[in-house]
Amino acid sequence: MHSHLITYCLAKKGAAEDYPFGPSPLVMKVGGKMFALISKPEENGFTHIALKCDPEIAENLREQHAAVQPGYHLNKKHWNTIICDGSLTNSDMQDMIDHSYELVFKSLPKSMRDSISAVI
Template sequence: MQAIIDYCKRKKAATEDYPFGPEPLVMKVGGKMFALISDSSISLKCDPAIAENLREQHEAVKPGYHLNKKHWNTVLVDGTMDEGDILAMIDHSYALVVSKLSKAEREQAEEAAK
């Protein structure tokens, strides 16, 4: 799980937060969440059509736990899914969130990351 956390932290302008207490770790860009990480799972934003497809293909991919199930998937990190697939899902989530930021929000996030 640490490799996944480290991967999220390396995203440009990514910040970590604990708005719900000591768990889960919330990764944000521009103040918007792109990953919610607990002991054995990671929840990621996802295009609705892709989200449904991933759930059909992988037993470890479930509708977002306590999140909008149309736009979020929760991935059980139990060794049944290739880590590369999980990293690709992180990339997709991050890109979706960044694409929704205004130019000013993107610039502010990048400046804060310096």
């Protein structure tokens, strides 16, 4: 699951890896802003991924899925931490990554969005 998340995030236009906190966690950015924070698998083998989320959607996801929790060390209103324990489908995970990426991408200045969108 860990490598799948990284590959999927990096496939996003303008996505880049960063390690601002040391060798872990991996931070995925677009336009210099974080849209995903991916931890290495823990002793239990589960990767954690933090994703930005609309506050209403974030609350609904937390109510529906035990693996979706308020963002760990992040703004709990706007970020969820997802425990990749297999309880969510790959499609669910990809939808949440897409949503996070779009929220961050839309917050970028128009000139930056245009330059990222122009990349083939």
